[in-house]
Amino acid sequence: MRLSEKFQVCGIPSLVVLTSSCDVLTMDGVEEVQSVSDEALQLWSQGKCVFWTRPPSEGEHVWEGITCTLCHMYPLVGTRRGCTHQGCNINLCDACISNNKHEHPLAEYLIPKKHYSLEQIFASVPHLLGPNNEEQIETRTLWKDDVKSIGIYFSADSCPPGRDITSTLAQYYTEAQASRHPFQLVFVSADEDESSFNKCRARMPWPAVPFNAGALFELYFERRADGNILTRRGQRYVSNKGVDALKAWAQGENLPPLSADDFEWWGIYCDGCNVSPLVGQRYYCSTCGNYDLCSACEKKGHDHPLELIPQPKDDEH
Structure with a gap:
């Protein structure tokens, strides 16, 4: 062996x-x-290892792959706090908070799939920036006036597909705002510097979370005003349904799952016809590795057995 x-x-x-x-x-x-x-x-x-951990108590979350910066608990168990500033890679467990000497304020991470109110989700955001200006807008204006849902849009200037989606989304957003069902949207940056952040948000007619206040937002999702997630795959629905997706979310409504023929596999292209993203049923060759075919190319045959990849559910990442 x-x-x-x-x-x-x-x-x-x-x-x-x-x-x-x-x-x-x-x-x-x-x-x-x-x-x-x-x-x-x-x-x-000395016969010692750096990492240690403890069994979680009832209801405690285990942060797989995350280490406490001070005591090196790995994986970190229980409450996790981190810095909202881009580039600050610090994670602290509950026991180490009293020993914290980090230069920036720390915020508590949201536990994946746990229910939170919008006030809790945006607790680390001091204010929003107005579209194309430095006007400071109160964060709570996002959910005032009986708003049914809020979209949180993650993108970056360095992402070419993001620029295309932003342009399309801006068109639908402007159209939705003029209808009876305006939709609330806010930008959270994945840019590495503030200059890129400002360049990216200049294309957007909606407000933004300040550059160094959004690092704890890790997922793309739309939430109802009660904090429940409507979808984590908003970009696919916008691409497929257009402005109708925004109008449905504005009323707090879920959209029906995309059909197998309409589903877009973001980040995946067909190795047969090179269409990107791959749309519809996806066939994968484990022998070739990293080899995918659309349904049309699958019908042409392949040297190895192909596996039909099931369409992921909306709450899967």
Whole structure:
């Protein structure tokens, strides 16, 4: 048996640290070095590992893949706090908050799939910026006047598909605002610098979360005014349904799932005809690896067996 098989190494680089009796001290050697540099080697030489964790209490969330910056609990269990500023990679568990000396204020992360009110979701946002200007708008104006839903739009200037979607979305947004069913939309930037952020939001007729206030928003979703998620796949519905999608969301309504023939596989293209994104049923070749065909190209045949990939549900990422 190869050592990589014995220790179930799934990717490289990978560093497995053993004790003198050949027991596994840690399987996460690379991550521990990245976390504490040379301190990891000093601890290993003493038969200690950097990372530790604890069993979660009832109702506590386990943040898989996340390490507490101070005590190195991995995975982090329970309340997680982080910095809203872009580029500040800090995560603290509840026990380490009292020892926090970070230069920026920290905010509590939202637990995935847990229900929150809009006030809780936007608690870390001090104000919004008006479209194409620096006017400061009260965040709570997003859900005033009996608003039924809010769209949170994630994009970046460095994303060419994002620019195309922004242009289309801006057209539908303007049309919806002139109808009986105006739709609330807010931009959250994934840009790396403020200059790119300003360039990106200049194309948008809706308000934006300030540049260093949106780092804790990690998913694309539309929420009703009660905080319930309508959809995480808004861009697909906008592409397929146009302004009707915005009008439905403005009334707090769910849209029916896209049919198998209409579903767009964002980030996936057909290796047969090169259409991008792949639309409709998707067939995958595990032998070739990273090889997908649309239904039309699948009918032409392929050298290896193909797997029909099921359309993901709306609450799947």
